[in-house]
Amino acid sequence: MYSGAQISLYPMADNFVQIILGSLSALDPYRPRFRIETDDLSTLIVGAPQDLFPAMRDLHVAASRNSVHCVLHATISRGCPGEQPSSAICTPIAGGRGHGSTAPIPARVEEALANVASAPELGQVVAAQFSLYPLGGGGSGHHHMDEIYGCIDFLKRSGCFGRAKNFCTTLRGDAGLVFATLAEAFLRFGSPDGHLAIDLTVSANSPSKVDA
Amino acid sequence: MYSGAQISLYPMADNFVQIILGSLSALDPYRPRFRIETDDLSTLIVGAPQDLFPAMRDLHVAASRNSVHCVLHATISRGCPGEQPSSAICTPIAGGRGHGSTAPIPARVEEALANVASAPELGQVVAAQFSLYPLGGGGSGHHHMDEIYGCIDFLKRSGCFGRAKNFCTTLRGDAGLVFATLAEAFLRFGSPDGHLAIDLTVSANSPSKVDA
Numbered sequence: 001m002y003s004g005a006q007i008s009l010y011p012m013a014d015n016f017v018q019i020i021l022g023s024l025s026a027l028d029p030y031r032p033r034f035r036i037e038t039d040d041l042s043t044l045i046v047g048a049p050q051d052l053f054p055a056m057r058d059l060h061v062a063a064s065r066n067s068v069h070c071v072l073h074a075t076i077s078r079g080c081p082g083e084q085p086s087s088a089i090c091t092p093i094a095g096g097r098g099h100g101s102t103a104p105i106p107a108r109v110e111e112a113l114a115n116v117a118s119a120p121e122l123g124q125v126v127a128a129q130f131s132l133y134p135l136g137g138g139g140s141g142h143h144h145m146d147e148i149y150g151c152i153d154f155l156k157r158s159g160c161f162g163r164a165k166n167f168c169t170t171l172r173g174d175a176g177l178v179f180a181t182l183a184e185a186f187l188r189f190g191s192p193d194g195h196l197a198i199d200l201t202v203s204a205n206s207p208s209k210v211d212a
Numbered sequence: 213m214y215s216g217a218q219i220s221l222y223p224m225a226d227n228f229v230q231i232i233l234g235s236l237s238a239l240d241p242y243r244p245r246f247r248i249e250t251d252d253l254s255t256l257i258v259g260a261p262q263d264l265f266p267a268m269r270d271l272h273v274a275a276s277r278n279s280v281h282c283v284l285h286a287t288i289s290r291g292c293p294g295e296q297p298s299s300a301i302c303t304p305i306a307g308g309r310g311h312g313s314t315a316p317i318p319a320r321v322e323e324a325l326a327n328v329a330s331a332p333e334l335g336q337v338v339a340a341q342f343s344l345y346p347l348g349g350g351g352s353g354h355h356h357m358d359e360i361y362g363c364i365d366f367l368k369r370s371g372c373f374g375r376a377k378n379f380c381t382t383l384r385g386d387a388g389l390v391f392a393t394l395a396e397a398f399l400r401f402g403s404p405d406g407h408l409a410i411d412l413t414v415s416a417n418s419p420s421k422v423d424a
Binding site for chain 2: 006041046071075077206208
């Protein structure tokens with residue numbers, strides 16, 4: 001199971017280079033378990049699925065210090081058949097939460113809710129917008145819209161649901177809860193061994209007014 | 213066939229609000245044919261599939277004036293079964309290029325190459341990174357990885373292919389050619405009536421060095 005993300009930080013400030021470079025130490029605790037590559041468009045992190053969201057959270061919170069309006073975008077994937085079929089660095093920790101479940105959707109919703117209940121509070125409010133893409137036919141009865149609707153049911157009860165928009169769903173709340181909720185969406189929906197991708201945008205300190 | 217995009221602009225500058233507001237007139241020629249809604253995370257444009265990429269191109273080029281490092285991100289979708297089943301505003305213009313084809317993949321690659329050959333040159337170099345997601349089983353023999361590989365074959369011959377990365381592909385070149393290439397990827401690959409999504413990032417004026 002190959003899993004990872006292409007992540008980018010967009011600090012809306014003249015000193016964006018310094019802000020980005022100054023935030024990178026937030027990834028240090030994760031470096032031993034990740035493969036990391038950077039170019040001018042994004043930074044690739046390859047690692048176990050349950051490590052991806054805490055790493056993105058800590059990076060984005062670090063880059064959003066001092067009230068900078070900063071957006072993180074990530075293209076997150078697991079199980080892509082076009083990547084190498086498996087990678088030791090992506091193997092979930094034994095006994096850990098793993099990367100999916102064969103349980104029925106309602107049971108997975110309850111598991112996800114139990115996990116987000118213990119999310120840490122980090123003191124940084126964020127707004128997130130994401131799309132979940134379960135790819136491939138999946139012979140095991142996982143229909144892609146059923147998985148999406150199951151995930152939306154979880155999101156509505158997560159404590160940080162924002163609203164449904166065309167093509168995506170928004171979340172709003174403390175970064176701890178929002179990233180924990182995103183992790184559960186990634187880990188528990190879609191076929192457990194199937195190809196799943198997320199298109200994620202997280203914004204902090206936007207000056208725009210929010211109606212919702 | 214419901215089609216549209218959630219688009220966001222990220223000018224990496226202190227005066228990002230003015231830059232964004234100053235670029236919006238680039239959408240004026242498209243407004244009569246689009247439904248447009250904005251919140252603090254993105255702007256939704258709903259309209260015919262062949263209009264989406266020229267509109268995003270003109271908006272991004274306008275926001276990237278004066279050498280500002282500016283990124284556009286878009287979540288683009290057609291045929292999502294969770295949206296209203298069809299919308300008059302999304303109907304391709306009669307006789308136009310439409311939004312898909314039942315021709316075999318090699319024929320669609322040739323059509324796409326013929327179309328990008330007439331792309332306008334705009335004088336703004338951009339780098340793009342995107343992922344193409346053909347969703348749903350699609351009973352008509354459209355296997356999602358076959359469509360992705362067919363699209364990659366087209367991209368490699370488009371004149372702006374950058375490189376394959378994990379989870380995405382990069383393009384580099386004049387904004388005219390890059391957005392025309394992206395449009396062809398969206399219009400010609402994946403089942404013509406199926407659910408197709410793109411996760412797109414386009415960057416202008418990055419100070420980072422590019423090895424590729």
